Amino acid sequence: MTYLKDLREYMDALDKLGDLRVIDREVDPHLEVGAVIRRVYETKAPAPLFNNLKGSEPGYRLFGAPGGLSSAPGQPLARIALSIGLDADADARKIVETLAEARTRKPIEPVLVETGPVKQNILLGDDASLDRFPTPLLHDGDGGPYVNTWGTIVARTPDGKFTNWSIARIMMIDEKTMTGLVLPGQHINHVWQQWVDIGQPMPFALVQGGPPVLPIVSGMPLATGVEEGGYIGGLLGEPIELVQCETVDLQVPATAEIVIEGHLSIERTAVEGPMGEFAGYVPSHTTMCPVYSIEAITHRDDPIWPTCVEGEPVDEFHTVTGLAAAAEGLAALRAAGLPVTTAWMPFDAATHLLVVSVAPDWRKQLPGVSTGELTQRIHDVIYAQRFTVTVPRLVVLDDDVDTSNVAELMWALATRVHPTKRRILQTAPILPLLACYTLEERHAASAEHVTYDALFPAIDEGREPRASFRYNYPAEIQERVIAHWND
Template identity: 65%
Template sequence: MTRPRDLREYLAALDALGDVQEIDTEVGQGLEIGAYIRRCYETRSPAPLFTNIRGTGEGFRLLGAPAALSSAPGRPLARVALSLGLSADAGPHEIVDALAAARRREPIAAREVDTAPCKRNVLLGEQASLARFPTPLLHEGDGGAYVNTWGTIVVRSPEGDWVNWSIARIMRIDDRHLTGLVMHPQHIARAWQLWADRGEPMPFALVQGGDPALPFVSGMPLPDDVDEPGFLGALLGEPVDVVKTETVDLWVPASAEIVIEGHVSVERDADEGPMGEFAGYAPAETTRQPTYTIEAITYRDDPIWPTVVEGEPVDEFHTTTGLTTAAEVLALLREADLPVRTAWAPFEAASHLLVVTVEEDWRAALPGVDSAELTRRIAQVLDGFRSEATVPRVFVLDADVDPADQAELTWALATRCHPEGHRVVRHGPVLPLLACYTAEERHAGRGPKVVHDCLLPEEGRQRRSSFRHIYPADVQQWVLDNWRA
């Protein structure tokens, strides 16, 4: 199978699965597009490709739900798997393992190229305007039209010794000005602070479209010493082509559909938000954030702008953040030589909990260690996780439970987690966007986090009363052989 290397090849792969639908009906840029995309999430419909958007340039298109759960029968993660270069049939643990395994490989540096299709059309200075691009209002009550929900923001340190590719929401102020979240623990906040301390605006490039794996890597909480271009190369097994921007000293993925260039202000000088977010609620608060000033826009002919409409699960925030967070935690736990089977962030939990399963023979692998100590060691590893502020609840389970099976996970959490004890509680930084905290904790950015010990006891373990666990293998086989009859 040839993996899709840009958004157009990816759409062709989705079309082969019957998982994309062209919307030729004329539509405005009010709430209709956002509402249509939300309904696609909630009905598991094909990804909508809007081709007739009022007020945009001829041929300009917008793709919704680019990496949500798929409508293809029996292939719920087809969009995610195809994005990462895997078979459309890949399952959840195969995807997490692929991301975690790439962390152990040597990075493959990006490859610089002279030009790319995203250079076909160049707008500079006053001409660099969003007026002809599709930037609809996504939710009722949003502070403005959000132009970045799935694009990658490229920045670098003032010295140029490191670059960062990340995803953060960015809101339109007018045709040439934007504002967006610049929050820790994202590296974009670290880069911006370095520029602000020098009193210099930070150069940026905002990439829409491109290699379908790009948003996953841009959203992955990689350690400080791992750069996204090199990791993306390691994941895909080949270097990523990058091309020089027009007006700032940055290199961007050559597979891009649209590249927006400019500088970010030194001060937090704009009101950003609110926006309907991944927790599934529509907050009413705004924050002060820096201003992005657009100085150049380059784009392909008939460009495609991918858009995510966040809300109640499951959308791209839950698939992308859930999978990449689980993969990074799994990689860290394996580096610590802990006998873990997998990690999983259930999409339906809106990125508010993580499950770690340990091998059933973990006691043999760790002589003298009880479940409380193993849970403490897992919590200690999480303390060193760059994005541990985004993980308020962790549940440690035996590997007889498949955490990606929602019914099995619900049963296991209800029957194996003690109502009060058997847990490690820590206090520290928390992401203010997490809905489970009080208003005071969200404003302070600090609160409690817990790791639950849900491991079965060594003695007196009760057998699972299910077809797969309580009947002998020969009896199970007899039932399967005679099932149709």
């Protein structure tokens, strides 16, 4: 594996693939930046680097679509693959397998170093202001400019026993304050609540443009008690280097582009949102959230601020959250001893669907177990995971389907999922941003989830073979046809 240690190494790697586009003309952070990045996603164009942002100090740059689908031919997941140390041509199954397998490795804890590039500029007091940075209004209808869409929030429990690195959206209030989602079920809420309980504001550090693996892992729904820093070390085979913050007792990646330090209030006094979100809509509701007060900013020379613009698939929420949730689900199913081969959260379904693939010989591994029984076991494991607040639908399929192939998956779902039978219904917590539920269900943050048993019956129960080139014809016929195809 190749560990890209900072955002600039990552951007150089994209440039070599032809997947980076430098924009030197003046671009307005008010909607125009967001419009460019949205069109990048929707046309699978190279990731844009904005060098000339209206209203920003010279040298302050913005990098868009850092985890979107790549424009490199035959390498659609290159941005994610490179971020986690794989080759650019790694496919969906390889990425999910790599992330899941890393959960079984011994963590390699971060190491503290004396200094790093993020300390090239240290702004304290009144100088620590967002006004000098390009904070964009991303969607028409957003509640304000968004400071954080791809950065990592570092927080630690008051007793110092657990440090969490996570991603949550953060909106600018003014040059010295911000507000953002702190939702039940998230680890940042778990940490914040402990500070609330002792009546003290929570120290935080917001990291922009760290090692490219950082936002990928920060978006993973790791189990309670698992720290992202150690997981990253185990994934990459070496520790990530951290430096001490200036004003709070937290440590951040030494190669980060920008770090914002301060405290998060114990009261929910600020109106946050709305914001265009992963379901593909701009919701109308707002939320009362705590306030981030800024006390220090450190940054590299000519800093680069990475930004994503959520909306209709496919953007970073779908790639990162989809891959990470699939990997976490796969790891949990394997830990339970179930005969599964992979899991996949289709990007085009806006993470509203998880598909689990079952090994061809599962009946030999579980003699006497019916398809319904196996589906129930898979359901029980998956819906014990934290990430299922974003998964209203789970489908269990045989592994003859390439679930990362949208056309093949759509065919399988249409022909193997019974319209009304072979399903499990369960009421469970949901993320209120899920678009498929009623307003009442979203306000209650609870609704029904469904799991479909779409497994083939046994051969002696009427299983029908697939009528396709790959499955219907003898190998020698396939080879002959391919050998003469250009004729």
